[in-house]
Amino acid sequence: MGKGLKPDLYIKSVFSLDINWLKERGIKGVLLDIDNTLITHKQKIPDEKVIGLINQFKENGIKVAIVSNARKKRVSVFNEKLGLYARYRAFKPSNRGFLRAMADLNLVPEETAVIGDQLFTDVRGGNRLGLTTILVEPLDExxxxxxxxxxxxxxxFLKSEPVE
Ligand SMILES: [Mg+2]
Structure with missing residues (x-):
């Protein structure tokens, strides 16, 4: 059913994402992973790049939510200064965290993108709901x-099924 594990876009880093790619597809909201997508496991708080990216989304009228499998403490420390809508312990690829975020932000699947570094949680979960999925390479080696x-x-998997 659906796209399975195939992301709609596969890029090196979330920081090289072209906002126009989202806008052209009518994306009005992004559901962001934290660990290894925005910061490494070693980092606790958002750096300049993260803050710049969030601002870029906002300036382009794109709503931003954090949907993370991490614990409450980690998510709240990360989000303290950003003040974003955030869901911790989302149990991705479970639908629940994604659906709650979309309902609360008033987003439908066609205008929502998931951005994360894991095929089996971020991409799989997003694809199952018919969201646009963006896979990034993990920040931390x-x-x-x-x-x-x-x-x-x-x-x-990516080798056996080329993207695009
Ligand atoms: Mg991650």
């Missing part, structure tokens, strides 16, 4: 072993 194993599987 020194990841825990379980995440590294997933990366290997992701690489094999």
């Amino acid at each position: 020194n990841e825990p072993i379980n995440v590294r194993v997933k990366r290997i599987l992701e690489k094999l």
Whole structure:
């Protein structure tokens, strides 16, 4: 059903995302992953690049929500200065966090994009709901072993099914 694990866009980094790509597709809101998408596991608070990116979304009339599988503490510390709509422990690829964020931000699937670094949570969950999915390369190369194993599987998958 649907697009499975295939992202609509695969880019090096969220910071190189072309906002026009979103606007051309009628995207009015983005659901952002935190870990390894916006900051590394070692970072706790948003840096200049993150703040710049969030501002860019806002200036372009794109609503921003955090949908993270991380714990409440990590998400609230990250979001303290940003003050974004945020959902912690979203259990992605579960639908719940995405659906709650979309309902609260008044977004429908056709105008919503998910941005994250994991095929099996961010992309899979987003695709199942018919959202636009954007996969980015993880910021941190020194990841825990379980995440590294997933990366290997992701690489094999991307090789077998070229994007675009
Ligand atoms: Mg992540």
